[in-house]
Amino acid sequence: MKTIPTSMAAVLLTGHGGPEKLEYRTDVPMPQPQADEVLIQVEAAGVNNTDINTRLGWYSKAVTTDTETASTNGGQDTAGKDASWSGIPLTFPRIQGGDVYGRIVAVGEGVSAQRVNDQVIVRNLMRHYVNYRPYECWTYGSECDGGFAQFAVAPSNESYSVHSPLSAPELGAIxxxxxxxxxxxxxxxxxxxxxxxxxxxxxxxxxxxxxxxxxxxxxxxxxxxxxxxxxxxxxxxxxxxxxxxxxxxxxxxxxxxxxxxxxxxxxxxxxxxx
CATH class of the missing domain: 3.40.50.720 (NAD(P)-binding Rossmann-like Domain)
Known part of the structure; x- marks a missing residue:
């Protein structure tokens, strides 16, 4: 296994607003998998409307316009009070990206080392972090960092092994x-x-x-x-x-x-x- 670097490249969302709130950096600290988590080397990450909506603060109850209108206005002044999937303020900087396909390169406590080198797709609407309680929302790339980076952390039980002839970009859009x-x-x-x-x-x-x-x-x-x-x-x-x-x-x-x-x-x- 290759040595895992101490830093990585990633796109950071620094606040709600237009594309100027996205910052590409190459000195972002490497995330560390905690108990029941895996570290994934990202091979492909899809871009979805939800990434745009999260950046704009469009999920706030205060927003009543469509995404295109909000985007034209450069985002909404929601003060971050409820502008997330969960209704809890986002913390910044945040690494977005809810679609992730990649290879497990390290595991946290409680995860079998046999998972290393697994090719995986990450579940977007997660259950692990809310202890599988119904009606609660924890969205990858919103409530926690996602896949717009070289490496990403995710729960092991929501990182699904994939054996497919599809290409990385195809798997990263699923x-x-x-x-x-x-x-x-x-x-x-x-x-x-x-x-x-x-x-x-x-x-x-x-x-x-x-x-x-x-x-x-x-x-x-x-x-x-x-x-x-x-x-x-x-x-x-x-x-x-x-x-x-x-x-x-x-x-x-x-x-x-x-x-x-x-x-x-x-x-x-x-x-x-x-």
Missing amino acids: SIAYSTAEGMLYRAGVGAERVVITGASGGVGLAAVQLAKLRGAHVTAICSQEKADPVIKAGADRVIDRRADLSAELDAKSIDVAVDVVGGGGVNKLLAAL
């Missing part, structure tokens, strides 16, 4: 989008049915297309026409332009499941098609 999509499909009990998926070209939408096809569903995807090709490649049987009138495109009672990751004015038309 945790947030695919677990969100899987949760929706699982709750809906999706099988070999007629499924409509909105926002199908986005991270969660595209994951839902792929996961629904794995269940044998006939998938109608809604997205911009210029993004239709990758959505079809992902498995969609039909694509409807997001600017089209859904009432004209979907007959009443013509679908079994609506996987809606967009919301807004199209909800009633989706309900009518169910």
Whole structure:
């Protein structure tokens, strides 16, 4: 095993606001795995809307605008009182990054040394740090440091071993989008049915297309026409332009499941098609 350095490169979030709040540094102290934790050498870390939203302070109850508006305004003046997933003020500097794929290089007390060299994906919405209590939220890269760094610490039991031919960037994009999509499909009990998926070209939408096809569903995807090709490649049987009138495109009672990751004015038309 290679010698682990004492410092690393990382992107630090220094406060709520615009991109100027992100600082790249090469002298960040190496994190140390505590009991039940592992140290991961990060090979890929996905970037998601939640990283932007956390930086902006968008999760505060005081924010009533959409992400794009908040971003245009350079973030919200939330004073950090509740601008996190948990509603607890973030502490800065914070290393963001909720999607992580990498290799375990060291372990903390209580973790088998056999885990060293495991290739792992880290669970984003963690249960370990809240002692598996229901209805409490501990989000990787928000309530604790995440993967926008060369190394990251995570609970061993939420760092899942991976044996896959997929590339590091592909594996580094799985945790947030695919677990969100899987949760929706699982709750809906999706099988070999007629499924409509909105926002199908986005991270969660595209994951839902792929996961629904794995269940044998006939998938109608809604997205911009210029993004239709990758959505079809992902498995969609039909694509409807997001600017089209859904009432004209979907007959009443013509679908079994609506996987809606967009919301807004199209909800009633989706309900009518169910």
